[in-house]
Amino acid sequence: MCCHGYCYQKTADWLMSHTKHRPQVAIICGSGLGMLADTLKCQDSFAYSDIPGFPQSTVQGHAGRLVFGELKGKTCVCMQGRFHMYEGHSLCKTTFPVRVFKLLGVETLIVTNAAGSLADGLHRLTYSLLSVVYRFGPRFPAMSGCYDKGLRCLAMEIAKEHGVASLMQEGVYAMVGGPNFETIAEARLLHRLGVDAVGMSTAPEVVVATHCGLRVFGLSLITNKVVKSYEDKDSVNHEGVLEVGRLRSQTVQQLVTELVSRMEINNNNNTNNAV
């Protein structure tokens, strides 16, 4: 199965011949959250530019490395940098790694992102829990339960234990095309539609992961308030988003590490055996 001439299986085979790790969990690190990957033990890491078929990351704050290693006894693969459609990648390139992960035997995908807050109660520095190919899954996949309930409950439990429950909220994340931040009219529209947090990624990866049967957990770090009033002189920029990512990376790291440590894994190693 291929995407614009790049074959998922070729990339998966290359990776399996360059690392002994067989990951159960994949983690996609959002803007400013790549430090998560640095905590993996016994690392093997590869620049995206060295991996056959892998797209390239062009955004500041996305290092462009795939890191394999152990996290609390579970084998993980971390993307230090993701692909956004606004970088000019097609949908299928944006989500290319997710299908490669499936072929590597991954069962669970954790997606993180930086997002702006539209909900009046969601303040800066809070976290929001988010809630075509036959070989990989059905032609018309259902998305109604795409964020795993068990993992959402576990994450909430962990937040309580760490004393950060008040910072953790469930909400609706919407992806916009970017790379521009929203106009006030757009922000008001999204808010009226019931959106709590807005970003420029994640939705394609989650759709593809759900399509190929991965269990998905999503975490948005709220890095800024989205301006909804013409009187409000605040404005958002990417440097500010990265700065909040750096400030909160420790807490995000702790939450994700604990989640990985406590999640159950089925160990249906389906390496090379996607259905």
Ligand SMILES: O=P(O)(O)O[C@@H]1C[C@H](O)[C@@H](CO)O1
């Ligand atoms: O990769 P994520 O979704 O975390 O990145 C967000 C959206 C834009 O790429 C960027 C804006 O600052 O951060």
